[in-house]
Amino acid sequence: MLSRTTSTTLVLVVALLALGGLLLYSAAYTVDEAEQVIVLQFGKPHGEPVVEPGLHFKMPFIQNVRRFDRRLQSWDGDPNQIPTRGEQFISVDMTARWRIVDPLMFYQRVRDKDGAIRLLNDILDSVARDHISATDLTEIVRSSDWDVTEADLERIPVAAEEEEQQLLQRVQMGRGELVRSILATAQREVPDFGVELVDIRIKRVDYVRQVQEQVFARMIAERQRMAEQFRSEGQGRAAEIDGETQRQLATIRSEARRQAEVIRGRADAEATATYSRAFGADPEFYAFFRTLESYRDAIGDDMTWIVSADADYFRYLRGIREPEPSPPAADTATPAARR
Amino acid sequence: MDRNPIDFRSFERQFAQMDFRHVVPLAILAVLLVVALIAAWTSVHTVAPEGQSVVKRFGRVVAIRGPGLHFKLPFGIDRAYFVPTERQLTQEFGFRTVSTDSRTQYEKQPTHRAESLMLTGDLKVIDVEWVVQYRVDDANRYLHSVEDPQKAIRDVSEAVMRRIVGNELGSDVLTEKRVEVATQARDELAEILDSFDMGVVVRRIELQDVTPPEPVKPAFNEVNQAEQERERLINEAETRRSQVLPRAEGEALQVIAEAQAYATERTNRARGEAERFSAILAEYQNAPEVTRRRLYLEMAEHVVPRIRRVYVVEPGQPGPLPLLNLTDETLPPRQRTGDR
Secondary structure, eight states, X not given: OOOHHHHHHHHHHHHHHHHHHHHXXXXXXXXXXXXXXXXXXXXXXXXXXXXSOEEEEOOTTTEEEEEEEOSBXXXXXXXXXXXXXXXXXXXXXXXXXXXXXXXXXXXXHXXXXXXXXXHHHHHHHHHHHHHHHTSOHHHXXXXXXXXXXXXXXXXXXXXXXXXXXXXXXXXXXXXXXXXXXXXXXXXXXXXXXXXXXXXXEEEXXXXXXXXXXXXXXXXXXXXXXXXXXXXXXXXXXXXXXXXXXXXXXXXXXXXXXXXHHHHHXXXXXXXXXXXXXXXXXXXXXXXXXHHXXXXXXXXXXXXXEEEETTSGGGGGGSOOOOOOSOOOOOOOOOOBOOO | OOSOOOOHHHHHHHHHHSOHHHHHHHHHHHHHHHHHHHHHHHTEEEEOTTOXXXXXXXXXXXXXXXXXXXXXXXXXXXXXXXXXXXXXXEEEXXXXXXXXXXXXXXXXXXXXXXXXXXEOTTSOEEEEEEEEEEEESOHHHHHHSBSOHHHHHHHHHHHHHHHHHTTSOHHHHHTTTHHHHHHHHHHHHHHHHHHTTOSEEEEEEEEEEEEOOGGGHHHHHHHHHHHHHHHHHHHHHHHHHHHHHHHHHHHHHHHXXXXXXXXXXXXXXXXXXXXXXXXXXXXXXXXXXXXXXXXHHHHHHHHGGGOSEEEEEOTTSOOXXXXXXXXXXXXXXXXXXXXX
């Protein structure tokens, strides 16, 4: 059995220990590597913010701590419909990085992250809107090293003259410069609330739905024209080849005919030369000989021949006499042709 | 309510009768044992092979440990945070891998399309899907530099990809500049993430499907078809050509060969006739008169038998024409009187 005194002592010790623990628990606080802390005494900031990570102590109960993230935070804007300088409506989606650099001021001015983001929304949206509505779409989309040459235009389908001009145009500012200028203005505009704006970027630029449909229609038209061009190019080339074929065909044929004529001509000439050489030896005999030949061929069957009795062939029908010295001319009568 | 109220009195009595002298040390022992167990449990941690563990004591980083079994202070004094530093991490843009079971499956929802649709430098719209592969190379900084590193990587990747695609012609991004766009995007992303000091190394950016937007795709296909049609038309013309020309060449050779045949025949015949004539001439010159007569008679001999009627007319007599019955002729006579 425990004596009354010992048990009282035990209870006392336990109570003291518990109290001590409670005090210690209330007095100690940790600061994470990713955090910064301000100490409030009855709600009033007390001392410098604590950024050193590890175990720290404060006055128990009367002081408490507010923790703030020390890391880089993100801000994601709502997509905004903004007209560009060329009065095209685009939807712009911005994103930014920021961090809390003065937790005390941050706590005083905006209290927490929600408040900060609300404030950033107002400022960044309006800064972006101001810049973008004062800039041409090409300057928003392209960068300063944009370089399209005439040679590039050859490769791609371009709808119209003005579009070519627009493609060749140099970029004055470009995306990079625009973003830098937005960042600079925004940094200036962000009031002192313990926040540093580190980075801001245009995450997305899109056409609004209506414009997008127009752009799609333009792209479709462009491609269809390109297809048409390919087709007619094919037809043209085919016709060209066909024509060339015809030309070659004509060349081959006429060349062959020409050669054939030359060959025939040479042969005729040669034959003529041969004949005249042979026949030239005695033209009179040739005439006689050749005429006889032709009689053989020309006088056919079933002909009626009316002939003078003077004809040589019939001479001896009249009797045998010494031949008068008459020329041995072929006194044949022309046959009355009757087939 | 006729349940018995709890009999506190008897409970109290029982409690007073209990002997706590034995119970107290036992209870203390049990408590100590539990505490020891918890201490043991919380003072050990293992690190998986694909990463490192950042150990924080009261929120302050005290050690970074590699794979294996490690000890730390118990009861949450030391806490270990695992970071997969060795793993290849990937962010997908414009699509999501839904399963990699037997066949990898992807999905593309409207929100994913919003990630991948972007403007090109020629103010067209293009659908670019890509992945960013990165690795954590500093676990400490990865945990403590940026609040949501993955969101930062996603936001900046989208901004960078759009800037670069916006600075190129759409048809180039579709074809020849794919690689260039990817490397340029990688470099720029790496530079920006470095400036955030977030302990991440961008390994590579890979462009996946780069396509025209859905409504425009049929028109692009039409262009491909037309291009093929062009090739087909040209090929067909070439085929026709290669069919026609060799035949024509053959025919040409034929024409020439025929001419040569004619030439051979013509010259040979000429030569033959010439020789025959020369031979006869030689004969004739030996005996002109006789030969002449002989030739004449031979001809007559050959010709006369084939003639149906021969009218021999005395010179000075009237011709036989009035006597001839020409009416039985079927054909009109083509007549020439052969008087000398």
